[in-house]
Amino acid sequence: MNWGRLITAMVTPFDDDLNVDYDQAVKLAKKLEHERSSALLVNGTTGESPTLTQEEAYRLIAEIKKNVNIPVIAGVGTNNTKKTIDNINNIKDLNVDGLLVITPYYNKPNQESLYAHFKAVAESTDLPIIIYNVPGRTGVNIGVNTVKKLAEIKNIAAIKEASGDMAQFIRMVNETPDDFLVYSGEDILTLPSLAVGGQGIISVASNVAGVKMGEMIDAFERCETEKAAKLNLELTRLFDALFVTTNPIPVKHALNLLGFNVGGYRLPLTNPTPEVSRVVKESLAVL
Template sequence: MKSWGRLITAMVTPFNEKLEVNYEQAVELANRLVAEGTTALVVSGTTGEGPTLTAEEKENLFCKIKENISVPVIAGIGTNSTASTIENAKRALACGVDGLLIVAPYYNKPDQDSLFEHFRVVAEAVEIPIMLYNVPGRTGCNIGPETIERLSKIENIVALKEASGNIIQLSEAVKRTPDDFLVYTGEDVLTLPSLSVGAYGVVSVASHVVGSRMKEMINSFLRGNTERATEIHFQLLDIFNGLFVVTNPIPVKAALNMMGIRVGDLRMPLTAAKPSIKAEIQRHMRKLDLV
């Protein structure tokens, strides 16, 4: 699914003052991201506060974003229930989305065989490209490289978002899977290192604020100008880390609000960034002339 491109943004969900989904602002933000280099959007993923969105809100978001942007939309629909995941997938399909992001089931802690069966059953229930999402820091279970290899042989499982933070595991996924199976890092700070070991791109949070610079970094690497790519990597290192100083998406929503892009606060159990966190993020942003 190379049509998804190399710089996918996991988009935040804007809320109004009542913490209702601001669909108009979501469309505006989506178009801004595309203008700055985003090649596809993940909607209602971790960064989009998917766990606190209702099924109806997710469906409305999928439909409105898909209707109003020019790049592929990948719907975050995974849950810790296989049946619910399939139900969510079918609702997303009705909106004409271009792919599904399916996270490893959280809390249940399935073993590797159970993980394989979960994804296999979901994949067989829908006819649409699927990106696996491995984020053990949030789910409590890790999709091992052997399981990724097995899953990559299923026709419509076409990509992986590897957010374990483990470059060795990402390397194993690249090594074990076919060339047309695309491995993306889910860690902004590992974008350049991941490209160097064969990853296709990144599913990014930082692209909300430094999308054009990340695009330049990726393109520089692809053109063989590793010196320029490395220079940009080090320029962005502080903001990459700063946007994860506390739980995502707390920092990135604070950053966007500081830039005048009104995305509102967060739904509980997440709460808005404290003044000390905002000050740290702002310090990193000033170095890049973002505020």
């Protein structure tokens, strides 16, 4: 998969009436492409996918896909296997470059059920699939042994591993085939994950810090470890600030503060508090 090392999980811009602002979304996608994103994830958690309608998600993916020259990955996962497959079928004419499928949430399937879910989803499409493991949001962790079994399925190509457990991340890297890509889903672990053999990052922070993150990844690839470590240290405050409260509240606020209007939030998300605003604003000094 030619998704590269820096995949940005795009925010979804809204207008003053909280309608999806498709023109601004295209502008943001082009901006991110220019700022070193190697691929874009559309309709993920950072894109407020739980509050988008099926029609909005379809149009958003379509508009971005036809306006950028980098891969576009579509977020399609739900906690309902049939609905996930329906979501895939509904966008099959858009020629996206991959699918992100989250671990089912709320119903908390066991490991055998997780395997059956992802296997059924994979069998419904020829597109490459990225499993998304984020137990902090879903309430269930997909174990290494389950990932190893899923990696044997032809079009299950990668995992976005956002458990925060580096030991688990390392095992996933070491115990899966070389062509199975293990991405970090934690911005603050971008450099450590590269150092242990990870493919890269599916990032929130690159909505605002793509250039500097690209420089850090370049330095790592050139074995310029001191430079990479220095850039990582500079970015750490920003990484922390962008998760000081529920994502994507801080990153949308950061874009607005930087003069790129992405609007507000659909309930149940609300505007940042003054304290969150202060923390985010101060962290932008690194850029």
